[in-house]
Amino acid sequence: VLASIVRMVEEAQADKAPIQRMADRVANYFVPIVILIAGCTYAAWVFGGAEFVFAFRMGVAVLVIACPCALGLATPTAIMIGSAIGLQSGILIKKASALENIARLDTLLFDKTGTLTHGDFRVAEVAHAEGVTKDDLLKTAAAAASVSTHPLSQAIVSWAGEKGIRYPAAVNGQEVGGQGVSCEIAGERVLLGSRRLLEEHHVSMRGLVILSRELEGEGMSIVYLAVGDENLGIIGLRDKPREGTAEAITLLQHAGLECVMLTGDRYEPAEAVAARLGIETVEAEVLPGPKQDVVAGSQEKNRQVGMVGDGINDAPALAQADVGIAIGSGTDVARESGDIVLVKGDVRDVVRAVRLGRRTLTKIKQNLFWAFFYNVIGIPLAAGVLYPAFGLYLKPEFAGLAMAFSSVSVVTNSLLLRRVRNRL
Numbered sequence: 001v002l003a004s005i006v007r008m009v010e011e012a013q014a015d016k017a018p019i020q021r022m023a024d025r026v027a028n029y030f031v032p033i034v035i036l037i038a039g040c041t042y043a044a045w046v047f048g049g050a051e052f053v054f055a056f057r058m059g060v061a062v063l064v065i066a067c068p069c070a071l072g073l074a075t076p077t078a079i080m081i082g083s084a085i086g087l088q089s090g091i092l093i094k095k096a097s098a099l100e101n102i103a104r105l106d107t108l109l110f111d112k113t114g115t116l117t118h119g120d121f122r123v124a125e126v127a128h129a130e131g132v133t134k135d136d137l138l139k140t141a142a143a144a145a146s147v148s149t150h151p152l153s154q155a156i157v158s159w160a161g162e163k164g165i166r167y168p169a170a171v172n173g174q175e176v177g178g179q180g181v182s183c184e185i186a187g188e189r190v191l192l193g194s195r196r197l198l199e200e201h202h203v204s205m206r207g208l209v210i211l212s213r214e215l216e217g218e219g220m221s222i223v224y225l226a227v228g229d230e231n232l233g234i235i236g237l238r239d240k241p242r243e244g245t246a247e248a249i250t251l252l253q254h255a256g257l258e259c260v261m262l263t264g265d266r267y268e269p270a271e272a273v274a275a276r277l278g279i280e281t282v283e284a285e286v287l288p289g290p291k292q293d294v295v296a297g298s299q300e301k302n303r304q305v306g307m308v309g310d311g312i313n314d315a316p317a318l319a320q321a322d323v324g325i326a327i328g329s330g331t332d333v334a335r336e337s338g339d340i341v342l343v344k345g346d347v348r349d350v351v352r353a354v355r356l357g358r359r360t361l362t363k364i365k366q367n368l369f370w371a372f373f374y375n376v377i378g379i380p381l382a383a384g385v386l387y388p389a390f391g392l393y394l395k396p397e398f399a400g401l402a403m404a405f406s407s408v409s410v411v412t413n414s415l416l417l418r419r420v421r422n423r424l
Contacts, residue, residue, distance in 0.1 A: 023075055023368060027068045034379070038062040041383040057396055061382035065399035066375055070406040074367035077414035082360035085421045090344040091353050092328075098339035100364070102323045102357035104304045105257060108350070109283075109295060109317070111309035112263035112270065113151060115327055116277060116347065117239040119310075121155035124220055125236035127211050137233045139167040140185060141225045144192035147173025148181040152223055153192070155237055178264045178287035180223070191226040195266070196285075198224050198231065208234050216268035219276065241277060248348045249278045255354060262286050262294060262317075292316040308350055310334050325350060352424040359420045367410045374406045 038059045045055035079096045086093045093099050113119045128137045142160035145153035147170050160167060170190065173183040179200075180193010191197055195205070195212070203226040205212075212222045212234050220236035249259050260281040263270045270284040283294055295317045298305045307314070307321035310330025318324030318337040326338030329345035342349040382399050386392040394402070 023071050027071050030066075030068050030071065030375075034063065034066040034068075037066075037379060037383065045384070058382070058384050058393065060396045061394050061399040062379055064396050065378045065382040065394065065403050067403045069403065070371035070374060070410045071368070073407055073410045073414075074371050075364050077411050078360050078363045078367060078417060081414050081417045082356055082363075085418065085424075086340075086353065086356055088421065089349070089352055089356075089424055090328075090342065090346070091349055091356065092341040092343055093339075093353075094341065095339050098323050099357050099360050101304070102306060102325075102340065102354055103361040105306045105323060105354065107258045107260065107298055107303045108252060108306045108308060109260045109262050109298070109321070110279070110347075111291075111307075111311065111314050111317075112261055112265065112273065113239065114310040114330060115242075115308055115314075116245050116261065117241050117273070119151050119239065121151055121221065121237040121239050123155060123159040123235060124238040125215055126233065127208060127236075128233035129208065129231055132232045135165075137225060137235075138163070138165050140190060140227060140232060141192060141223070141235060142167040143170045143185050144173075144181055144183050144190045144225070146170060147183050148175055148192075150175070150181070152221060152237055153181065156223070156235060185227075188227050192223060195222070195224055198226050201226070201229075203229055203231050205231055212236075213268060216266055217272055219269050219272035221265055221269055241273070242345075242347050244346065244348045246277045248351050251348075251351045252354065253278070255351070257354070260298075262291055292320045295320045308347070309338075325353065355424050356420070359417060363414060363417050367413055370413070371406065371410060374402075378402060378406075 041062050042055050042059035045058050046052065079099060082099050083093045083096070086099070110116050126134060126137065128134055138160060141156055142165055145156040146167070148154075168185055170183040170185050173181060175181050176193065176197060178194075179197040180191065183190050183192075191201055191203065198205070208231065212224075215234075215236040216222055220238050223235045223237065225232045225235070252259055258281065259279050260283060261270065261274050261277075261279045262283045264286055265284055267282065267284040270282050274280070274282045286294060291314065295305055295307055299320075299322070305321050306323040306325060307317045308325045308327070309315075309318055310327035312333045314330075315333045315337040318326060318334060323340065324338040325340045325342065326334045327345050328335065328341050328343040335341050340353055342353070378399075381392075382394045384393045
């Protein structure tokens with residue numbers, strides 16, 4: 001694990017941010033332009049009647065003072081310091097471009113289960129239809145849930161184990177993406193999952209709709225159980241938000257980002273959880289595949305989109321987003337798909353990552369400004385524009401000293417980024 005982290009940090013520090021590519025393009029033109037200016041400086045002084053040595057010295061001074069080292073150092077030094085600060089704070093930045101892009105985000109999409117919440121469901125309510133006993137409901141539900149790896153199914157199996165419930169074996173289990181599970185128990189078809197799953201198989205709700213809506217309004221996730229065409233009942237499960245999630249959402253909104261919650265749950269429980277966390281926009285009943293489409297849809301509106309997720313079904317959306325942020329406690333696929341990994345699994349680290357990205361981008365812009373400003377002032381001075389009026393000019397050795405000072409100043413300014421670590 002440590003070797004993998006070291007490798008990713010090295011790759012991030014070697015990666016080029018978009019603003020670095022811009023600086024590289026400028027440098028490609030900068031060098032020949034400076035050589036041309038140096039030649040023109042020499043020619044101007046020679047034709048102006050200056051001695052050869054003096055004119056040559058002026059041309060050399062222009063070449064020396066205009067060394068593009070400061071331009072080249074402006075971005076990578078800030079990126080290196082920023083990624084190091086991130087790792088020390090539990091934020092693993094896998095790409096230098098992510099550190100810049102996260103500073104430009106205006107929309108953040110959050111997966112619900114396992115990201116905004118712990119994903120550790122607990123059975124909170126059980127309701128059975130008329131003519132069905134509670135024991136029959138729980139045995140059948142636990143048997144069907146045993147063939148699934150979904151957090152809701154695992155919670156039902158764990159709860160049955162805690163209650164000492166012995167359940168029959170289920171065969172021919174098949175997970176229906178985003179809806180639930182279908183299997184056979186004692187030769188009968190059993191459905192365990194969402195209301196949509198039962199409706200697609202033409203199973204009547206048998207008067208449980210009102211109760212299910214009440215439980216959904218309390219933020220519970222509802223699992224329906226049916227045997228054949230008969231609805232046996234519902235199970236309500238509750239999940240707790242991660243610590244500090246509401247605080248993180250508030251801080252992100254104050255920073256000017258729109259926060260959106262994505263979930264496969266129905267709108268009622270999704271909106272109840274969103275209201276508790278302070279999220280105004282909810283995309284509910286989103287199946288695993290369309291999550292990527294939601295990200296792409298936001299990007300088509302010229303939005304800079306970040307995606308925060310933890311599961312396998314979040315991986316396509318993480319890859320599609322301008323910045324994919326993976327929860328460190330999530331799946332390996334999610335961590336590989338994300339550009340940034342929150343090692344501690346704390347949603348508040350999203351706020352820290354945004355702040356770090358913005359501070360780093362500001363530092364890069366400062367470095368580039370001073371690098372350009374230095375050249376704008378230094379090149380004319382080295383060319384001797386002040387010599388006719390004031391007798392001032394730069395000797396090549398002093399021009400070299402000034403050039404070295406510009407590079408040192410850029411590195412020093414980048415090192416000052418360390419001061420923000422305790423203020424993230």
